[in-house]
Amino acid sequence: MTGRTETGTGHGADRSAPLVRVRGVTKGFGGVAALKDVDLDLYPGEIHALMGMNGAGKSTLVQVLSGVHQADGGSIGVDGHDRSGLTVRKARHLGIAFVPQRRELVMGLSVAENIMLGDLPRRGGFVSRPQMLSRAREALAGLGIEIDVRRTAGELTVAEQTMVEVAREVRRGGRVLILDEPTACLGAEAAGRIRTLVRRLRDEGVAVVYISHYIDEVLGLADRVTVLRDGRVVRSAPADGFDAGELVRAMAGRDVVSHRPERPAPADEIGLAIRGLTHGRSIRDFTAQVRKGEVVAVLGPAGDAQSYLFDLLSGRRRPLSGELHVDATPVPMGRVPASLGSGLRCVTGDRRALGLVPGLSVDENLMLADDRFHRRRLHRRGELARRSAARRKDYGVVTLGGDPPVGSLSGGNQQKVLLAKWLETAPTACFLEDPTNGVDVAAVADIHTLIDALAARGVAVLLASSSAEEAMRLADRILVVRAGRTVAEYDTTAITRDELVATALGGAPQ
Known part of the structure; x- marks a missing residue:
C-alpha cells in the first residue's frame, strides 16, 4: 500500500482518512437489486481498482457515486460529512468526477x-x-x-x-476520479502513457477509482482491489494480496479457463479470399486466404491495418485496390448490400456506434439482421420474443428482467447480442473485429467458445486482434501486420507466445 499514513500533498488531504466512505448502499431497478449492502472506502493518494464481471454492479456503483443514480438505501460520506442523495451537480462540486470509456469531448x-x-x-x-x-x-x-x-x-x-x-x-477540482476502462483498445505504448498518468494522479493526492478487465494491468497498478459479484462486495484487500487466479475466482465465483477444444480440420475449400487490398498507408497489399472451418488471426498493434479491415470488408469504404471473394465468388467492394449478399458477416469492434441500436430492445437487436423480421418491421412482438429467446439462451445473454433497451446491458452481454445478431444469419464467412474487447474473463471464455463452434460449423473466420493470447487461443494461423503490411505468417503450433509478441512489436520475424 502507498500513501495511507502521511498527510497528502497535492490537494492537501489527510491520506490516513477516507475521502469517500460508502456504507450499506443498495440500489434496485424494477424490483431487481443491482447493489446489495455495498461498503467502500476511497483514500486520497490511492489507486483503488473496482473489479467484477459484466453485470456485477460496477457501473451502478459509480453512477451512484457520481450522482447519476441515487441509492435506495445506505449512506455516502465525503470528507467526514454525510452526502447521501448525491446529484451530478453536487458530486462535481465535491470533486467526484467520472471519465467514461466513451469519450465526452467536443471533437x-x-x-x-x-x-x-x-x-x-x-x-x-x-x-x-x-x-x-x-x-x-x-x-x-x-x-x-x-x-x-x-x-x-x-x-x-x-x-x-x-x-x-x-x-x-x-x-x-476533481479529487476523486473514476476511470472506466481507460486503456481499452489501446496499444502497449499508449496504455503505458495512461498508466503513467494514473500514477501521477495518485502521487498528487487524487483518489483514483480504476475500472478495467485487464487483470495483469490491475495487479501491477492498483494499491487496493475491491471485487463485486452479483451486486455485493465479495472481497476488498490490498492488491498485493491477490494473484491472477484468486482475482478471477473472486470475480466469477469459480475457476474460469478457456482452453482450445479439438476442432475438425479445416476443409480444402477457400471460404474467404482477400487479394492485394490497399487503402492508402493504412493497408498495403494485404492478402489472406481462409479455408472453411479455419480461424485466421490478423495481429498487430491497436490502430494498425486490422483496424481498417471492418470498413473495407463490410463495404462501408471502397479500397484503392484489391479483390474480395467469398466461397470463390467475387464480391464488389465498397457496397454494403454486396458484402451481406455474399454471405460475409462483419462484426464491428465498436458495438455502441456501429453494431447495436441502443434505443431498441435486446430482442429487437437480436433479430434485427433477420430478413423475416426486417420484412415484418418487427411488429409481431410475441413471435419476436419467442424466436429471440433461443438466441438469448444459446449466446448466454443475461438481463435483469424483461426486454430492456440493449444499451442498458453490461458490455459482455451487449457483445453477445451483437454476435448473435450476425452469426445466426447462416454466414459463409465472418470477419470479427476485437470480439472480446471490454468484456470480463467469463464473457471472454463464452465468446471464445462461440467462435470455436462457428469454425466447427465450417465457417471461414478472419479475426482481427491486438491480443497475442487471444490469437494463440483461437487461430489456426496468424498474420502479423505492422505499418499496414503483413510482415510474417505463422502456424500457431509452430511459434510461442513470446516469439509472436516480439514480432508484433517490431522484432525480426522468427
Whole structure:
C-alpha cells in the first residue's frame, strides 16, 4: 500500500482518512437489486481498482457515486460529512468526477476549449484566447501531459483524448476520479502513457477509482482491489494480496479457463479470399486466404491495418485496390448490400456506434439482421420474443428482467447480442473485429467458445486482434501486420507466445 499514513500533498488531504466512505448502499431497478449492502472506502493518494464481471454492479456503483443514480438505501460520506442523495451537480462540486470509456469531448473544438469549457476566461465581454491557451497549457503541464492545446479534439489519439478529459476534471477540482476502462483498445505504448498518468494522479493526492478487465494491468497498478459479484462486495484487500487466479475466482465465483477444444480440420475449400487490398498507408497489399472451418488471426498493434479491415470488408469504404471473394465468388467492394449478399458477416469492434441500436430492445437487436423480421418491421412482438429467446439462451445473454433497451446491458452481454445478431444469419464467412474487447474473463471464455463452434460449423473466420493470447487461443494461423503490411505468417503450433509478441512489436520475424 502507498500513501495511507502521511498527510497528502497535492490537494492537501489527510491520506490516513477516507475521502469517500460508502456504507450499506443498495440500489434496485424494477424490483431487481443491482447493489446489495455495498461498503467502500476511497483514500486520497490511492489507486483503488473496482473489479467484477459484466453485470456485477460496477457501473451502478459509480453512477451512484457520481450522482447519476441515487441509492435506495445506505449512506455516502465525503470528507467526514454525510452526502447521501448525491446529484451530478453536487458530486462535481465535491470533486467526484467520472471519465467514461466513451469519450465526452467536443471533437470539433480545440483541446484548450475542451479543457476550459464552462469556464472560458473573458476580457471585455469576449473570450480571451491567450488566457484560455495559457490556462489549458498549465492544466496539462501540471500532470506532465504534452499535447498542443490548439489541436482539435478529433485529431487526437484515443489515449490523448483520455488525458485531456482527465486534465479537464482535475482542473475543475476533481479529487476523486473514476476511470472506466481507460486503456481499452489501446496499444502497449499508449496504455503505458495512461498508466503513467494514473500514477501521477495518485502521487498528487487524487483518489483514483480504476475500472478495467485487464487483470495483469490491475495487479501491477492498483494499491487496493475491491471485487463485486452479483451486486455485493465479495472481497476488498490490498492488491498485493491477490494473484491472477484468486482475482478471477473472486470475480466469477469459480475457476474460469478457456482452453482450445479439438476442432475438425479445416476443409480444402477457400471460404474467404482477400487479394492485394490497399487503402492508402493504412493497408498495403494485404492478402489472406481462409479455408472453411479455419480461424485466421490478423495481429498487430491497436490502430494498425486490422483496424481498417471492418470498413473495407463490410463495404462501408471502397479500397484503392484489391479483390474480395467469398466461397470463390467475387464480391464488389465498397457496397454494403454486396458484402451481406455474399454471405460475409462483419462484426464491428465498436458495438455502441456501429453494431447495436441502443434505443431498441435486446430482442429487437437480436433479430434485427433477420430478413423475416426486417420484412415484418418487427411488429409481431410475441413471435419476436419467442424466436429471440433461443438466441438469448444459446449466446448466454443475461438481463435483469424483461426486454430492456440493449444499451442498458453490461458490455459482455451487449457483445453477445451483437454476435448473435450476425452469426445466426447462416454466414459463409465472418470477419470479427476485437470480439472480446471490454468484456470480463467469463464473457471472454463464452465468446471464445462461440467462435470455436462457428469454425466447427465450417465457417471461414478472419479475426482481427491486438491480443497475442487471444490469437494463440483461437487461430489456426496468424498474420502479423505492422505499418499496414503483413510482415510474417505463422502456424500457431509452430511459434510461442513470446516469439509472436516480439514480432508484433517490431522484432525480426522468427
